[in-house]
Each structure stands twice: as C-alpha cells, then as structure tokens.
Amino acid sequence: MQMQAAILWRQGEPLVVESVDLAPPQAGEALVKVKAAGVCHSDLHPARGDWPIETPVVLGHEGAGVVEEIGPGVERLRPGDHIIFCWAPACGACQSCVAGRPVLCDRLERTTYRNRMPSGGTRLRSNGQEVYHFISTACFAEYAVVAEEGAIPVPPEVPFDVLATVGCAVMTGVGAVIRAARVEAGSRVAIIGCGGVGLNMVQGAAIVGCERIIAVDVNAAKLEIATIFGATHTVDSSKTDPVAAIRELTQGRGADYVFDSVGLPTTVAQSLQATGKGGTVVLTGLARFDTLASIPTFPFVMQEKRLIGSVYGSGQPQIDIPRLVALYQAGKLKLRELVSRGFSLAEVNTALATLEHGEVARGIILF
Ligand SMILES: [Zn+2]
Numbered sequence: 001m002q003m004q005a006a007i008l009w010r011q012g013e014p015l016v017v018e019s020v021d022l023a024p025p026q027a028g029e030a031l032v033k034v035k036a037a038g039v040c041h042s043d044l045h046p047a048r049g050d051w052p053i054e055t056p057v058v059l060g061h062e063g064a065g066v067v068e069e070i071g072p073g074v075e076r077l078r079p080g081d082h083i084i085f086c087w088a089p090a091c092g093a094c095q096s097c098v099a100g101r102p103v104l105c106d107r108l109e110r111t112t113y114r115n116r117m118p119s120g121g122t123r124l125r126s127n128g129q130e131v132y133h134f135i136s137t138a139c140f141a142e143y144a145v146v147a148e149e150g151a152i153p154v155p156p157e158v159p160f161d162v163l164a165t166v167g168c169a170v171m172t173g174v175g176a177v178i179r180a181a182r183v184e185a186g187s188r189v190a191i192i193g194c195g196g197v198g199l200n201m202v203q204g205a206a207i208v209g210c211e212r213i214i215a216v217d218v219n220a221a222k223l224e225i226a227t228i229f230g231a232t233h234t235v236d237s238s239k240t241d242p243v244a245a246i247r248e249l250t251q252g253r254g255a256d257y258v259f260d261s262v263g264l265p266t267t268v269a270q271s272l273q274a275t276g277k278g279g280t281v282v283l284t285g286l287a288r289f290d291t292l293a294s295i296p297t298f299p300f301v302m303q304e305k306r307l308i309g310s311v312y313g314s315g316q317p318q319i320d321i322p323r324l325v326a327l328y329q330a331g332k333l334k335l336r337e338l339v340s341r342g343f344s345l346a347e348v349n350t351a352l353a354t355l356e357h358g359e360v361a362r363g364i365i366l367f
C-alpha cells in the first residue's frame with residue numbers, strides 16, 4: 001500500500017513527508033493504523049546525527065494505533081484491537097528473555113537496533129530503495145507494520161492522545177524508579193532532567209511514596225510541570241548548583257536515589273555527587289553516542305554508591321504497559337498532562353525543533 005511517512009534521508013537534514021510503499025504484514029506481524037505518535041529525544045538524536053543510523057529510515061518509536069490486518073500465525077492480536085507500540089519486541093526464547101529480562105533480548109541487537117523488522121529486512125520502500133524501520137516501529141507514518149510483540153493491546157476506551165507516550169517515555173521513566181531501582185517508600189530522590197522521561201520518574205517516585213522528590217532542570221516551565229507530577233521541591237540548575245541544593249534538601253546526606261535522564265558527563269558527575277552514602281544513581285539518558293563520563297573513585301567506593309544503567313524501564317513491557325494504562329484508568333498515573341502540544345505529520349520537523357528547544361514536555365503527532 002501507499003501511505004504518507006516521514007523519512008530521514010540524511011542525518012542532519014529535515015525529515016521529508018512523502019508517499020512510501022508499505023508491504024503487507026508477514027508471518028507474526030501486524031499492520032497498524034497509527035493514531036498518535038510521541039516525539040522523543042530518541043527520534044531527535046538520530047535525526048540530528050548524535051547517534052549513527054543507516055538511512056533512509058522512517059523515525060517514530062512511541063505511539064498508539066489500531067490493528068488493521070494480521071499476518072499468518074499472529075495469536076495475540078486481532079483486527080480492531082487498540083495497541084501501544086513497544087519498541088523492544090523481544091523474542092521470548094534467548095537467554096535474557098528466559099531470564100525475565102526481555103528488554104535485553106539478544107534479537108534486539110541483531111535486528112531492532114539496526115532498524116530492521118525483528119525477523120529481519122524491511123517492509124518499507126521509496127523510489128525503489130529499501131527504507132528502514134526505526135527500532136522496528138517507524139510510526140511517524142500513517143501505517144506501520146510491526147512484529148506481534150511490538151504491539152500491546154490496551155482497553156479501547158482510553159483515547160489515543162493519552163496512550164501516545166506510554167510506550168516509551170512513561171515506560172522508561174516509571175520503570176526506572178519501580179523496576180530498575182526498586183525505590184522504597186519514604187526514600188529521598190532527585191531527578192535530573194524533567195523531559196518526558198524525567199517527569200515520569202517524578203510520578204514513579206510519587207506512586208512509590210517517596211518522602212522527598214527533588215526535580216532538577218534548566219527550564220522553569222518544565223519544573224512547574226514537575227510539581228504537577230508530584231515533585232516536592234524544584235531546583236533550577238541554570239541558576240543554582242544542583243548538588244548543593246540536593247544536599248541541602250536532604251540534611252546534608254545526599255539523596256537515596258538520583259535519576260539522570262540527561263546522560264551528559266556533567267549530569268552524571270552531579271548525580272554521583274548528589275547521592276548519599278549507600279545511594280544509587282540510575283542512568284537512563286543517552287546523549288551523544290560517544291559520550292564518556294567519569295567517576296571519582298574514592299567517594300564511590302568508600303560510600304558504597306551504586307551506578308546502574310536502565311533501558312526501557314528495565315521491566316516486562318508485555319506486563320508493564322497494560323499495568324501503566326490501568327494505573328491511568330484508576331486515576332493514579334498522569335498521562336494527559338504530559339502532552340503539551342499536538343502536531344500533524346506534515347509538521348514533524350516543527351515538532352522535533354520544538355523538542356530540541358526544550359519548549360514542551362511532550363509533543364505528539366496526531367493522525
Ligand atoms: Zn523514546
């Protein structure tokens with residue numbers, strides 16, 4: 001079929017919205033009509049050239065839609081199902097999957113992170129050329145063909161604009177708190193960077209029952225949103241030293257957990273310094289591909305600090321995504337408040353630029 005999609009032909013250049021050919025779903029795959037797609041820093045980084053990527057590629061990895069058609073052998077999806085895209089479609093059979101860590105699935109490295117379909121190859125073509133599917137999703141498009149594991153059914157009564165961010169920002173942020181760090185009630189936590197992921201770390205900390213939730217950002221508007229999500233204190237790090245501020249807000253001890261959703265050498269250093277004795281830094285931010293951060297070894301060892309990486313919420317997307325939607329339905333998870341602006345697919349470059357300039361919590365593309 002022919003459909004409109006946003007193609008990145010060359011890194012550093014704008015995306016081009018044009019007609020693309022999409023092949024029908026093969027065995028184990030489904031055709032999804034995209035209804036809403038979130039615009040994430042993980043779309044911006046490859047578009048700008050911060051991360052290497054083969055082109056041409058259709059970006060977009062966070063969103064929701066309706067199953068239109070299923071390929072042979074698909075068991076978990078039916079046409080008409082409302083779904084959230086899961087950009088870590090795990091094989092279910094490799095060592096990591098069997099060990100209960102599907103976000104570390106070996107197949108992701110072989111195909112998904114190389115922007116192929118999980119089973120290999122691509123279903124997209126333009127001008128006779130193969131076009132890749134960004135992390136096996138490619139939802140900056142009217143339609144997407146994804147693996148069965150890449151589409152998670154959700155209740156049809158929840159609107160698509162609300163569902164748009166669950167499959168990446170919410171999963172990554174809430175999961176970092178609940179799954180990766182297993183933060184205990186009463187903890188004192190700090191969150192550095194209050195974009196889509198950081199705001200969800202804030203609300204994850206609120207759900208868990210943290211006593212003190214210190215939100216840090218250079219953008220005052222984002223800090224204001226962070227208080228809506230449950231931050232008890234905010235620190236504008238463009239004006240105040242965040243390490244000193246976090247120490248002061250924790251009686252000089254430092255935070256029990258510091259979450260770094262930015263991933264720059266400076267924020268990693270700040271996170272380690274702002275963590276108290278026996279505390280944990282959780283790093284989810286991915287800035288440039290070649291970023292290196294350093295650790296002052298003496299306080300790290302003598303104060304038994306821990307530094308852990310967390311990808312995609314370190315959890316089980318097949319369980320966690322429906323659970324997050326259920327939390328929203330129970331009034332315990334904010335989703336609508338995350339979306340500050342809607343765009344059309346034709347405005348995709350504006351949506352990326354708006355994210356780049358830090359003007360929004362989350363922009364979404366609506367179809
Ligand atoms: Zn993302």
Ligand SMILES: [Zn+2]
Pocket residue numbers: 090091092093094095096097102104105106107
């Ligand atoms: Zn696997």
